[in-house]
Amino acid sequence: MTKAEIITEISTKTGIDKLQVQESVESFFKVVRNNMIEGKNVYFRGFGSFILKKRAKKIARNISKNTAMVIDEHYIPAFKPAKSFTEKIKKSDAVKANASKREREAKLALKED
Numbered sequence: 001m002t003k004a005e006i007i008t009e010i011s012t013k014t015g016i017d018k019l020q021v022q023e024s025v026e027s028f029f030k031v032v033r034n035n036m037i038e039g040k041n042v043y044f045r046g047f048g049s050f051i052l053k054k055r056a057k058k059i060a061r062n063i064s065k066n067t068a069m070v071i072d073e074h075y076i077p078a079f080k081p082a083k084s085f086t087e088k089i090k091k092s093d094a095v096k097a098n099a100s101k102r103e104r105e106a107k108l109a110l111k112e113d
Helices: 003-014 018-037 082-092 091-111
Strands: 043-046 048-055 058-062 065-069 075-079
Touching: 003 018, 018 043, 018 048, 075 082, 082 091
Parallel strands: none
Antiparallel strands: 043 048, 048 075, 058 065
């Protein structure tokens, strides 16, 4: 589902103008993004958390130049779903049906190659 589809669905369900919904959605993302840039995690009870994960310093290889390079310790944004949200996904028949459908499509694509 894309951001445009989310905006359309919210607008349809609430009766609010699409432009106003778009501004609200954009503002939501801006608040989340700015707080994470400031080093803060963002929590939504029952949904999940946008958190900063620490990546340790490591040595990587540039295979095109055949050289080693150091990647310093850094943080990346990540999403951690709430336990209740995860349980609902695990129990969802729609998720299982879509997963089976994607697996069948992947197998067919492999056979065609």
